[in-house]
Amino acid sequence: MCPEILESKRICSLISFIERLIDTQLHWQRDLWVSKRYPMKCFYHAERDAVAQCAVCEKNLCSMCVIEREEKKYCKDCIKNMKYPVKVRSIAISSLICGVAAGALSAFPGTNMCNLACCLWIVVLGALAVYIAKKINGIEGKISVEKAALTGALTGVVASLVMWGILQIETFGIVSESILLLYMLMFPIDPMVMFNVGVRTGLFALFGALGGIISNEVVK
Numbered sequence: 060m061c062p063e064i065l066e067s068k069r070i071c072s073l074i075s076f077i078e079r080l081i082d083t084q085l086h087w088q089r090d091l092w093v094s095k096r097y098p099m100k101c102f103y104h105a106e107r108d109a110v111a112q113c114a115v116c117e118k119n120l121c122s123m124c125v126i127e128r129e130e131k132k133y134c135k136d137c138i139k140n141m142k143y144p145v146k147v148r149s150i151a152i153s154s155l156i157c158g159v160a161a162g163a164l165s166a167f168p169g170t171n172m173c174n175l176a177c178c179l180w181i182v183v184l185g186a187l188a189v190y191i192a193k194k195i196n197g198i199e200g201k202i203s204v205e206k207a208a209l210t211g212a213l214t215g216v217v218a219s220l221v222m223w224g225i226l227q228i229e230t231f232g233i234v235s236e237s238i239l240l241l242y243m244l245m246f247p248i249d250p251m252v253m254f255n256v257g258v259r260t261g262l263f264a265l266f267g268a269l270g271g272i273i274s275n276e277v278v279k
Contacts, residue, residue: 066109084097086110099119099221100119101119101120101121101123101124102118102119102120102122102124102134103124103134103135104121104123104124107121107123108121108262109121109124111125111132113132113133113134113137114131114132114133114137115133115134115137116134116136116137118134118136120132120134126138128141128205133166133271138199138200139199139200139201140200140201141200141201142200142201142202142203143196143197143198143200143202144190144198144200145193145196145198145202145203145206146195146196148170149191149192149196150192150206150210151213152191152192152195153187153188153189153191153192153195153210153214154188154192154210154217155215155217156188156212156216157185157187157188157191157217157218158184158188158213158215158216158217158218158220159221160184160221161180161181161184161185161214161215161217161218161219161221161263161267162182162217162218162219162221162222162224162225163221164180164184164221165181165218165222165223166221166222166225166226169257171199172218177266178215178262178263178266180218181214181215181218181262181263181266181267181270182266182267182269182273183268183270184218184270185210185211185212185214185215185266185268185269185270185271186211186268186270186271186273186274186278187209187274188210188213188214188267188271189207189210189211189270189271189274189275189278190257190274190278191237192206192210193275198238201275201276202275204272204275206227207227207268207271207272207274207275208268208271208272209250209268209271210271211267211268211269211270211271211272211274212264212265212267212268212271213264214261215260215262215263215265215266215267215268216263216267216271217257218263218265218267219256219260219263220260222259223256223259226260249251250257255270271279
């Protein structure tokens with residue numbers, strides 16, 4: 060191939076490269092001008108400029124809508140649907156507090172009538188236990204369904220044991236707790252009583268778990 064043709068091809072390639080470079084530069088300048096003149100707007104507030112994007116759904120967000128978690132930015136919808144880890148200690152604390160309250164309300168005359176409506180006290184206090192556990196951990200969204208059910212179920216178990224203890228003390232007298240313990244050691248508990256306590260504990264755990272799941276889904 061003659062040198063003139065090779066030189067001509069080189070010149071054409073160089074010209075094509077320069078044209079592509081100029082075209083890219085022009086596009087970049089145009090995009091920059093458009094972004095400055097017409098900045099991206101917030102998904103939730105059309106009148107406000109966006110300052111970030113959600114790490115999950117990539118919605119444009121203004122400074123009012125950005126929610127930061129672990130150095131990442133999220134929108135309010137994705138935050139609500141996220142499932143956060145919760146510490147076992149917070150589950151134990153909230154279950155114990157709400158379980159004692161539920162057991163007391165279920166044992167005392169008058170307030171115990173609410174449990175006739177599908178163990179209302181157990182459902183309500185199971186739901187409250189999940190809410191408290193999330194507040195202890197600073198969680199605004201959801202925790203896993205398993206953890207919510209576990210928190211509510213533990214609340215129900217504690218409530219059943221507390222209720223049984225209160226009924227025993229009422230039967231034998233508050234001033235004779237040591238005598239009650241001695242009586243329980245000397246005379247084994249009736250199997251039928253144990254069966255009833257077991258059934259009640261199972262029901263309380265079930266309704267407490269239901270309350271925990273409902274609270275996790277409804278209360279943010």
